[in-house]
Amino acid sequence: MASVPQIDLDNLTTSPTADEALEEWYKRNPPVADSEANPWDVSRAELYSKDLWRKPFAEMRATAPINKVEGGVHGDFWNITTYKPIQHVEALPDIYSSDVSHGGITIAEPDFDDSDFQLPMFIAMDRPKHTGQRRTVAPAFTPTEMKRMEDEIRQRTGEVLDSLPWGEKFDWVDKVSIELTTGMLAILFGFPWEDRRLLTYWSDWAGDVELSCAEDLTEQRRHILYEMGAYFTKLWNERVDAEPTPDLISMMIHSEHMRDMDPMEFMGNLVLLIVGGNDTTRNTMSGVAYGLGQFPEEREKLQQNPDLIPNAVQEIIRWQTPLAHMRRTALEDHDLFGNQIKKGDKVVLWYISANRDEEVFPEADKIIVDRDNARRHLAFGYGIHRCVGARLAEMQIRILLEEMHKRRMQVNPTGKHRRVHACFVHGFRELEVELSKY
Numbered sequence: 303m304a305s306v307p308q309i310d311l312d313n314l315t316t317s318p319t320a321d322e323a324l325e326e327w328y329k330r331n332p333p334v335a336d337s338e339a340n341p342w343d344v345s346r347a348e349l350y351s352k353d354l355w356r357k358p359f360a361e362m363r364a365t366a367p368i369n370k371v372e373g374g375v376h377g378d379f380w381n382i383t384t385y386k387p388i389q390h391v392e393a394l395p396d397i398y399s400s401d402v403s404h405g406g407i408t409i410a411e412p413d414f415d416d417s418d419f420q421l422p423m424f425i426a427m428d429r430p431k432h433t434g435q436r437r438t439v440a441p442a443f444t445p446t447e448m449k450r451m452e453d454e455i456r457q458r459t460g461e462v463l464d465s466l467p468w469g470e471k472f473d474w475v476d477k478v479s480i481e482l483t484t485g486m487l488a489i490l491f492g493f494p495w496e497d498r499r500l501l502t503y504w505s506d507w508a509g510d511v512e513l514s515c516a517e518d519l520t521e522q523r524r525h526i527l528y529e530m531g532a533y534f535t536k537l538w539n540e541r542v543d544a545e546p547t548p549d550l551i552s553m554m555i556h557s558e559h560m561r562d563m564d565p566m567e568f569m570g571n572l573v574l575l576i577v578g579g580n581d582t583t584r585n586t587m588s589g590v591a592y593g594l595g596q597f598p599e600e601r602e603k604l605q606q607n608p609d610l611i612p613n614a615v616q617e618i619i620r621w622q623t624p625l626a627h628m629r630r631t632a633l634e635d636h637d638l639f640g641n642q643i644k645k646g647d648k649v650v651l652w653y654i655s656a657n658r659d660e661e662v663f664p665e666a667d668k669i670i671v672d673r674d675n676a677r678r679h680l681a682f683g684y685g686i687h688r689c690v691g692a693r694l695a696e697m698q699i700r701i702l703l704e705e706m707h708k709r710r711m712q713v714n715p716t717g718k719h720r721r722v723h724a725c726f727v728h729g730f731r732e733l734e735v736e737l738s739k740y
């Protein structure tokens with residue numbers, strides 16, 4: 303970790319939040335006016351913060367499901383908007399690369415200014431390296447491990463729900479989505495409980511595509527991410543010579559695949575797990591409250607028949623799609639259903655649109671808690687990079703719905719909310735709700 307500067311772990315940065323920094327940045331750098339923008343440049347963050355993304359995607363799916371945008375906010379790229387071609391691209395990882403050296407996994411270009419700063423993560427690696435590193439963390443997500451964590455997650459979820467005020471307005475994102483997600487990650491990593499909100503703070507700074515492109519915030523972002531690195535280095539050092547414990551950090555340290563992983567890779571993969579497990583689960587939990595509030599008849603169906611909960615979990619993940627896209631880069635020329643993709647082209651897989659593909663999901667804009675193919679959603683991706691934490695996320699959302707049902711808790715959004723301003727993470731910054739009994 304020679305490249306990490308001296309960090310004072312007793313005085314870690316906790317403000318501004320990534321959101322606040324970005325808001326200020328947008329005041330200095332206003333986005334392109336709607337009237338001047340290419341309507342199919344769906345990388346514009348305001349389409350998501352203003353909830354205007356459905357129309358352009360529906361048009362593309364109907365008329366040109368695979369199309370090329372030139373001169374978009376993040377340069378030239380191919381939009382892939384329907385179900386089948388996304389699966390097809392993901393099934394060809396030797397042609398469509400995830401590797402950071404070719405461009406990585408988001409529509410924004412990676413920051414190549416300082417190669418020391420690039421943390422290697424297996425989500426942004428191709429085979430064969432990806433395979434070995436994924437194997438290091440996969441054992442933490444087996445059904446046996448999930449069973450082991452279930453009681454603790456259930457207890458924690460119950461405590462959070464029991465602390466909520468009834469008949470009073472409060473922010474569901476802050477009190478439930480963030481609280482439960484950081485709690486789950488703290489359990490998974492054996493992360494100090496009192497510091498768990500740092501996980502949200504860091505994840506927001508690390509995972510925001512728009513922030514990673516805001517040049518004058520680069521230094522600030524780096525500093526915060528170095529602090530995160532230093533914190534995890536300390537945790538690692540504390541555990542490296544200790545007896546193995548069941549948390550993920552210790553599991554990775556003692557894994558046989560660790561022998562092939564250098565410290566930067568170890569750190570990169572930890573960060574990947576934090577970011578990967580953070581915004582995603584958080585925004586699905588917000589989707590639980592907001593989405594069911596949009597479809598009260600479906601909510602009632604679920605309240606009357608809790609056996610539908612596991613299916614509803616899949617349906618809410620489909621409907622919310624907390625990561626709107628993943629990106630690939632073509633390593634060779636390729637004919638993709640009649641479209642000539644050229645070597646080096648950026649190919650953006652819009653899960654948010656594929657999960658609205660009416661040929662696969664009729665009445666796709668609606669939550670239907672007993673939809674018979676809800677499980678087919680692409681929100682976790684597909685193929686060799688399919689989300690390694692999917693089981694954990696599903697379990698958490700299922701437990702949340704089960705514990706809400708036990709308490710006959712109905713969550714009523716008041717209509718006041720603020721969405722994330724981003725084309726990658728899709729969700730809510732704030733969501734005001736009031737609870738009632740059913």
Ligand code: HEM
Nearest residue numbers: 424425578579582583681682683684687688689690691695
């Ligand atoms: C990969 C979504 C929860 C860790 C991914 C991918 C997506 C995704 C779209 C990329 C798939 C691809 O490229 O084909 C989600 C969603 C979640 C969620 C929607 C919650 C609802 C989690 C959790 C963790 C996690 C809880 C861990 C704590 C990862 C990791 C990868 C990944 C490590 C990289 C896998 C690889 O490259 O092999 N996730 N995720 N995710 N996710 Fe998740």
